[in-house]
Amino acid sequence: MAGQLTASLPAAGAAAPARAAEGQSVPWLLLAPATLALVVMFVLPIGYVLLLSITDPALSIAHYKRIFSVPLYTRVLFNTFTTSLTVTVACLLLGYPVAYVMTRRSDWVSTVLLMCVAVCFWTGFIVRTYAWLVILGNKGPVIGIHQALGLGPPPRLLFTTFSSTLGMVHILLPYMILALYSVMKKIDPNLLRAAASLGARPNASFREVFLPLSLPGVVNGGILVFTICLGFFITPILLGTPKDMMISQLINQQIEELLAWGFASAVAVVLLVATSVVLAVYNRFFGLDRLWG
Amino acid sequence: MTHSVRHTRRSIIRAAGGLGATLVAAPCVWSSRARAQEQTLFVNTWGGSWTAAEETAYFKPFTEKTGIKIRTVAPVSFAKLKAQVQSKTYEWDVSNAGIVEYSQAVVEGLLEPVDKSIVDPAKFPPGNVTEFGVAGVSLGTCLVYRKDKFPNGGPQSWADFWDVKKFPGARSLYNRSFTNLAFALLADGVPADKLYPMDIERAFKKLDQIKPHIKVWWTQGNQSQQLIGDGEVDMIAMWNARAQEMIDRGAPMQIVWNGAENYGGYWYAPKGTPRAKLAFQFLEFVSHPKPQADFVNILPYGPPHPKAFEFISKETAKKMPTNPDNLRVSHVPDAKWLAPRLPEIRERFSQWLAT
Numbered sequence: 001m002a003g004q005l006t007a008s009l010p011a012a013g014a015a016a017p018a019r020a021a022e023g024q025s026v027p028w029l030l031l032a033p034a035t036l037a038l039v040v041m042f043v044l045p046i047g048y049v050l051l052l053s054i055t056d057p058a059l060s061i062a063h064y065k066r067i068f069s070v071p072l073y074t075r076v077l078f079n080t081f082t083t084s085l086t087v088t089v090a091c092l093l094l095g096y097p098v099a100y101v102m103t104r105r106s107d108w109v110s111t112v113l114l115m116c117v118a119v120c121f122w123t124g125f126i127v128r129t130y131a132w133l134v135i136l137g138n139k140g141p142v143i144g145i146h147q148a149l150g151l152g153p154p155p156r157l158l159f160t161t162f163s164s165t166l167g168m169v170h171i172l173l174p175y176m177i178l179a180l181y182s183v184m185k186k187i188d189p190n191l192l193r194a195a196a197s198l199g200a201r202p203n204a205s206f207r208e209v210f211l212p213l214s215l216p217g218v219v220n221g222g223i224l225v226f227t228i229c230l231g232f233f234i235t236p237i238l239l240g241t242p243k244d245m246m247i248s249q250l251i252n253q254q255i256e257e258l259l260a261w262g263f264a265s266a267v268a269v270v271l272l273v274a275t276s277v278v279l280a281v282y283n284r285f286f287g288l289d290r291l292w293g
Numbered sequence: 294m295t296h297s298v299r300h301t302r303r304s305i306i307r308a309a310g311g312l313g314a315t316l317v318a319a320p321c322v323w324s325s326r327a328r329a330q331e332q333t334l335f336v337n338t339w340g341g342s343w344t345a346a347e348e349t350a351y352f353k354p355f356t357e358k359t360g361i362k363i364r365t366v367a368p369v370s371f372a373k374l375k376a377q378v379q380s381k382t383y384e385w386d387v388s389n390a391g392i393v394e395y396s397q398a399v400v401e402g403l404l405e406p407v408d409k410s411i412v413d414p415a416k417f418p419p420g421n422v423t424e425f426g427v428a429g430v431s432l433g434t435c436l437v438y439r440k441d442k443f444p445n446g447g448p449q450s451w452a453d454f455w456d457v458k459k460f461p462g463a464r465s466l467y468n469r470s471f472t473n474l475a476f477a478l479l480a481d482g483v484p485a486d487k488l489y490p491m492d493i494e495r496a497f498k499k500l501d502q503i504k505p506h507i508k509v510w511w512t513q514g515n516q517s518q519q520l521i522g523d524g525e526v527d528m529i530a531m532w533n534a535r536a537q538e539m540i541d542r543g544a545p546m547q548i549v550w551n552g553a554e555n556y557g558g559y560w561y562a563p564k565g566t567p568r569a570k571l572a573f574q575f576l577e578f579v580s581h582p583k584p585q586a587d588f589v590n591i592l593p594y595g596p597p598h599p600k601a602f603e604f605i606s607k608e609t610a611k612k613m614p615t616n617p618d619n620l621r622v623s624h625v626p627d628a629k630w631l632a633p634r635l636p637e638i639r640e641r642f643s644q645w646l647a648t
Contacts, residue, residue, distance in 0.1 A: 072644035079647075130519075138524050158525065159509050237512055242468075242646035250643065256372045257394075258636050259401060 046272070049265045056262025063266035073250065073267060077274060080247040083165065083236075084229035090169045091176040091225050092218065099180035099217070100210075103187070114181075121174035129235045132167050133158065164240025168232055175228065176221040183217030184210075219286060223279070230275060247271055333362040334571045337388035340367030342538075342592065350587035355578045361571055371398075378403045378564045386572045387562055389429045392625075393471070395559045396632035399425055405562040411573040417580050421597055426559030427576045428597035430589060433533035433614030433623065434472055434556060436549040442527040451480035451552045454528060455499070457506050462527030464503070465520050468510040470642035471631050472554055473500060475624060476530065479552050489627035493638065497645060510646060521546060534592045537612050548612075555595065555614045555623040589613060 053063055067073040102113045120128075134140050136157040143154045157163055187210060195205035233249035247267065254264035336352070338344045344365055352363040366385045371394050377383050390398060398404050404425035414422040421428040436454055438447035447453075448460045454476070466473055475488050477499035483492070508526050511517045517531040522539055536548050560579055562572035578584060585596035586604035595615030596602070602610055610616045614623060631638070 070640060070644065072640060072647060076647060133519060133523075238516060242510055243648075245643070245647050253639065253643070256370070258639060259372065259375050259397060260636060261375070 049268055052262050053265035053269050054262075056265065063263045064270070066263070067266060067270055073247075073270075076245050076250055077247050077270065079243070079245065080230055080271075081274065081278070083168070083244065083246065084226050086165055087168045087172060087229045088176075088222050088226045090165070091173050092222060094169065095173055095176035095180055095221065096214075096218075099177045099184055102177070102181055103184040117174050117177050120170075121178070125171045126234065128171055129167050129238050132163060132170070132239055136163055159239065159241060161240060161244050164236045164244045167235045167239045168229060171235060172225045172228060175224050179221030179224055180214065180217040183220065184214050187213045223282075226278075227275065230271065332360065332571070333364055334387060334568060334575055335364050335366055335383075335385040336575070337369055337373070337385040338365045338367055339369050340365075346588050346591040349591060350584050351575075351579050354584060354587075355575060358578070359574060361574065363575075374398060374403050374563050375401070377566075381565055383563060383566045383568075385563075386566045386568045387560060387575055389558050389560045391432075392557045392559065392628040393631050393635065395426060395561065396628040397635065398561070400632055403564055405564045405566060405569050405572070407576065408569065408573045411570065412577040412580065418598060421580060423559065426561035427580045429558040429560050429579070430585065430592075431555050431557035431595040431597065431614050433550070433595065433619065434467060434530055434554040435533050435536065436528065436552060437521060437531050437536045438528040438547055438549070439521065439524065440545040440547050442524075447547060447549075448528060449549055449551055451476045452482070455480040455503050457503075460528070463508040463525065464506050465509045465511055465517070465526040465529040466503075466507055467517070467530050468512045468646075470638045471626055471635070472530070472556075473642070474638070475554060475626065476552065477503070479624070485552075485622075485624040488624055489630050491630070493641075497641070500645070533612065533614055534594050537593050550614075550619040551622045553614065553619065553623040555620065555625050557595075557597065557625065 054061060098113060098117070102110050102117075136142055138154075142157060146154050191209050191213070192205050195209045196202075200208065230246075231248050233246045233252065236244040236246050237249060248271075251264045251267050251271075254260045254267065336347075338347055344367060347365075352365075356362055369388060369390075371390060373384065374388065374390075377385075395404075406424055407422060407426065409422075412422050412427060417427075436448060436451065438460075440447070442462055443460065448456070453460055454464065466476070471491075474491060474493065474496040477496045478488055478492065479485065480503075481495060481499045483495075509516075509520055511520060511529075511531075514532060514535050517529060518535055518539060520526050521529045521531065521536075522544060533548060533553070536546060540546050540548070560576050562569050562576070566572060580598065582596070582598040582600035583604060585598050586601040588594075589596050589601065590605060590609060593609060593612040595613045596605075597615065599615075602616070605613075611618070613619065
């Protein structure tokens with residue numbers, strides 16, 4: 001989206017060269033509402049959370065000491081990141097082929113796939129989570145088929161780390177597919193034809209041409225899914241075990257049950273810092289600027 | 294917090310900033326709307342069948358009697374109480390809380406003292422009108438089992454629930470720390486009147502025994518219904534009216550009152566609300582036996598006023614946690630003891646669950 005915007009700017013500038021000089025301040029003016037919104041809705045609240053974490057109920061760093069001395073918090077934080085990573089990788093592996101087919105086919109297959117992804121995307125996540133309770137449940141089709149085939153005692157599907165991960169992958173997959181699709185769609189098909197005309201086999205042209213060009217979509221989708229996943233907790237609560245607890249569940253508990261906003265803020269700050277570190281490492285090796293294509 | 298997801302790249306930012314946004318944005322709402330309608334009272338409620346029952350039993354008759362309109366805000370949010378009092382901006386003027394939350398709120402100074410000139414304690418049974426609230430209905434958290442799984446009689450106590458040899462099957466418990474600690478102590482043979490002060494070490498030791506057999510620790514009422522209704526588990530600790538609703542629809546389930554937790558609640562007004570007078574008029578109204586009876590005749594929770602039973606059939610009364618027969622075998626959490634210890638207990642319980 002941002003790529004399209006910047007791409008169209010020079011064209012607009014070329015159409016009105018006379019106003020180029022006085023237009024120096026225009027971009028800044030245009031940015032003002034967004035900057036203001038960002039400061040009011042993002043910078044200030046984050047600052048407030050930071051402040052709360054060391055001042056509520058009294059000025060101290062006791063909350064942070066508690067987070068790192070009680071094993072619960074670091075353990076759940078670690079689990080939150082590993083779960084998010086697993087979900088992201090699974091979404092990528094499942095989503096890439098779908099997005100690829102959606103891009104490469106221009107007939108009804110592409111339309112049907114896009115419709116399926118969109119319907120999935122628009123269905124509430126609670127509904128989709130409860131759907132898994134039915135599908136994997138005692139009276140559900142999976143257990144039913146298993147029993148009909150006489151394969152012995154039914155496997156434990158529901159209320160496991162597997163079902164929790166599955167539910168999250170299902171909910172986040174459309175994000176991944178749409179992120180990939182938006183980038184893949186922009187890849188010029190002529191490049192692949194050119195590769196073929198120069199003697200590249202389909203495998204090679206995919207590996208050498210399509211895959212590298214689609215990487216911004218991978219980066220984009222990966223970060224999108226990973227960061228949304230970090231904040232998940234309803235799906236793991238409904239489908240998983242207590243061991244699959246996510247950090248936002250603990251934050252929610254502190255806010256809603258215990259009114260301990262200072263401590264909740266401290267946990268949120270630790271989550272924010274940890275996320276920033278992960279993104280910084282990611283940036284170091286892959287470059288976040290790929291996000292914009 | 295951020296489980297409700299949006300569709301742009303901004304969700305990256307929002308995921309990180311969600312907490313901040315919640316904290317800051319929550320208080321700055323609605324005050325002007327409410328001020329324009331002095332004779333309207335905003336009541337915080339659970340939504341769904343709970344609010345529907347309140348509509349019939351409390352809101353409509355109250356409006357008829359006083360002319361004060363009622364608008365509802367759902368769902369009940371304990372955190373919003375704090376947000377409202379801190380920001381002095383009120384989205385609602387009346388809410389209810391369990392006895393433990395009520396005690397927490399009193400400690401934190403979040404409640405408006407009851408105006409005794411509007412709610413006269415002498416007119417009501419002792420204990421029903423307290424300094425910061427009036428008693429509301431209580432919820433029984435009971436052992437419930439599937440009759441089709443135990444045709445020769447199921448577990449009759451928490452000791453039976455813990456006895457996985459005699460009563461094999463999948464189990465589920467409510468993910469609320471102190472409730473389970475009390476059940477564990479009862480299972481370990483502690484008499485109901487000796488539960489407090491709680492021997493927490495002993496309770497966790499007993500909980501260790503049952504942990505591998507608990508398939509799900511449920512957090513939401515409809516989740517508990519799904520678990521026992523679909524036969525995912527064979528026995529469960531759940532709210533009595535939730536179980537009753539299913540039994541009335543023909544589910545093969547049995548409620549065991551022995552060992553039940555009778556968890557009372559209070560109606561209250563947030564400290565500093567400009568419509569406190571209206572709020573206390575409402576609190577006075579719901580303290581009378583008739584509206585309480587009307588409510589529990591729809592949802593069989595426990596009316597706090599004993600005279601409410603004069604308007605309830607014997608058959609229906611049997612389903613209620615404050616029915617004397619049920620009350621005798623139940624226990625009440627000691628809110629005063631629990632409230633200051635809750636952060637520690639909750640943390641330990643969560644950690645115990647996660648390992």
